[in-house]
Amino acid sequence: MSGGGAGWNPGTADIINGALRLIGAIASGEVPPANEYQDALSALNGLIKAWQVSGVHVWAQGEGTVFLQPGQARYGIGGDSADHVAQGYAATVAGAPVVAGAAQVTVASAGGIAVGSRIGIVLDAGGIFWSSVLSVVGGTVYLASGVAGTVSAGAVVVAYGAPSVRPLTVIGARAVDLATGVETPLIPMSRLDYANLSGKGAPGGAPAQYFYDPQVGTGVFSVYPAPASGQMAVTLTCQLPLQDVGGAADSADVPQEWISALRFALAVELAPEYDCPAQRFEMLKAMAAEKFAVVAQWDREPEGTTTCPFSQPVYQMIAGALRLCGAVGPQEVPRLGLVENAFASLNAMVRAWQASGIHVWAEEDCTLFLQSGQVRYLIGAGSADAVAVSSQCVETVLAAAGSGAQVSVAAVGEIAAGWRVGIWLDGGSVFWTGVVAVAGAGLTLAVALPSVVSVGARVVAYPCPMGRPLRVPAARRRQFAGGGQAIEIPLVPMSRLDYANVPNKTVPGVVTQFFYDPQLGAGVLHVWPAPADSGSAVAFTAQRPLVPFADLSAVPDFPDEWLAAMRWNLAAELWPEYNGSGKAAGNPAQYVLLKQEAAGKLVVAQAWDREPQSVLFGAGCGPAGRAG
DSSP: OOOOOSOOOOBHHHHHHHHHHHTTSSOTTOOOOHHHHHHHHHHHHHHHHHHGGGOOOGGGEEEEEEEOOTTOOEEEESTTOOSOEESSOEEEEBSSOBOTTOSEEEBSOOTTOOTTOEEEEEOTTSSEEEEEEEEEETTEEEESSOOSSOBOTTOEEEEESSBOOOOSEEEEEEEEETTTOOEEEOEEOOHHHHHTOSOTTSEEESOOEEEEEOOSSSEEEEEESEESSTTEEEEEEEEOOOOOOOSTTOBOSSOGGGHHHHHHHHHHHHGGGGTOOHHHHHHHHHHHHHHHHHHHHHSOOOOOSSSSSOOOHHHHHHHHHHHHTTSSOTTOOOOHHHHHHHHHHHHHHHHHHGGGOOOGGGEEEEEEEOOTTOOEEEEETTOOSOEEEGGGOEEEEBSSOBBTTEEEBSOOTTOOTTOEEEEEOTTSOEEEEEEEEEETTEEEESSOOSSOBOTTOEEEEESSOOOOOSEEEEEEEEEOOTTSOOEEEEOEEOOHHHHHTOSOTTOEEOOOEEEEEOOSSEEEEEEESEESSSSEEEEEEEEOOOOOOOSTTOOOSSOGGGHHHHHHHHHHHHHHHHTTOSTTTTOHHHHHHHHHHHHHHHHHHHHHTOOOOOSOOOTTBOGGGOBO
C-alpha cells in the first residue's frame, strides 16, 4: 500500500490550465496570459453555477433552521434579510428569571454561545427577543440591548453564529419544538397551493405546511398556519449554492472525484472561444458528458424506504395511490392540491365501504338504559337518552343515602368530571345528570337529585354518549340482578313494517322485540312491549361508522391488513379523474389491470375479515343473530 496521502484537490489555476491544454490553447508548461486566465475563471464560475440546477451535488446539501415569530408566516433567507435563519445553533434555557430591560441573561449552559453570536430568548409574552452577544462570563451572557419583556426561568434560549445563505431548493422541512426537540415533518406546497390559502397571517398553532420561493438575492420561506409562539422553529434540508472560486490557489467547491469532469466540462465551455477544431470539440463533448454521467450517478444517496419526506401511513397510502393511477411520477412528491383531492376521495371511499357491513373491527357491544314506559330511544349526538359503549360503563352503588347534589359511591373506578351518571331512584325511574367533580368517593352532580335515594341504589356512569350506529344486527334484554349476575335474553328483531303493524306500542311488559331505524343524525331504537320498569337495559351489537381521516397524520380506522386494498382501490377511484395523466395516459388496459388488482386485494381483505357463522338460529333470526 502506498504511503501517499489522499487529500489531492488542485487549485483553480490547475483546473483552468488543464482545460486550456485540452483545447490546444496552451502547451504543457505554459501559463495563459492574465486576461485569458481571467476569462477562463469567469467561465469556470459560470459553469459551476449552471451545474447547481442538476441537483445531484449531495455535498452541497445542508441543514438550516428558521426561527419563527408569532403570527409571522413569511421569512427571508439569505441576502440582507432581518429574519433569523441559522446554519447551526446552540440551545439552552434561562437559569433564572429576567426582568424587562435587563441586558444580561443567566443560562443553564453557555456552550456554543460566543461573542458576536446572535441570541434569541423566548419571552413570557410568546415572541422571541433577538440581540447579539457582547460577552460571556461563566453562565452569564451579556447582551447588546435590553430584553423587551419578562423571561421566566426555563425559557428557551438559542444562539447562532453564521446566518444561512439563500438555498436553491428546500428538499424537506420539519417543525421543531425548541423546548423538547421533537420534530414533525411538514407538507410541501406549490406556489399556487400557497397563494390559494386564506388567513396566512392568522396564528393557528404549529405549522403543518410550507412553500419555498427561491427569489433572487433572498429566498422566501412561508409556513402555514402562522405559528402561535416563538418556541417553534423549522429545520430545513436544502440544496445550498456552490461557492465561487477566486484566487489561483482556491479549490473548486466540488469533491475530488468531480475534478476531472469539471476540467473537461470547462474545456467544452471554452472551446468555441478558441476556435477548437470540430473533431476535437466533439470528442471533448463526448468525454465531458461521459465523465459527468458517471460521477453524477455515483454522487447520489440511497433512496429512502419511502418516496416522500413523511412517515404518516395516510400520506404514504395517498402518494402510492397517485403513483399507481399515473397522476404523479415514481420519484415525484405529490403537490398539495393532488393530495387534498385524493384525501377527500379516500374519505368518500371509506364511507362507501361501510355499506358492505363486513368490518368486524367496527362492531362493538353497547348498552341502552331503559326507562319505564319509554319505547323510542335516540342514539347519536345530542340525544338525551342514555346509550354507551358497554366497555366504557362503570357500575357501582351508593355507599350512603343520597340527596341534593352530593352522593358517595362504593367504588369510583374511572369516573371523572364530565361523565354522565345515572342513579336509580327509590321510585323506580333512573335520574341522569352530569358529574361536575370527583373527590375521593364523592360525586358532585350537575343537577341535584329530585328525591332521596337509599343506600345500595344502582349507579352507572360513562364518559361520552355513543354515536349513531349504522346497523344493530342483534340485541339482548339485560335484566339487572340485585347483587348477582345480570341475565341477558335475546330479543327478536323486527322489520320496519313489523313494528309499524304493532297495534299497541306502549303496552307495558317485558321487552321481547326491537326495531332499529338508522335515521340521519341520530338513529332510533324501538323496543316492544314498553318496559314496565327501569330494572333492565338493552345490550346490543352495533356496527359503528368508520372514523374518517381527520388529517394526514391520522391513524387509519382500519387494520394494517387492509392498507394495501385501500391504496389500490383509491388508485382505481382516482384514475377517471386524472385519466391516467402520467404513464398510463390513453391506456384503458392500464385501468383494467388496476381495477382487477384493486378488486382482488379487496376480496382477499374481505374474505379474511369475516367471523365464523353461528350455528344457532332463533325465531325470526338468521345466522349470527341477523334477521333472515
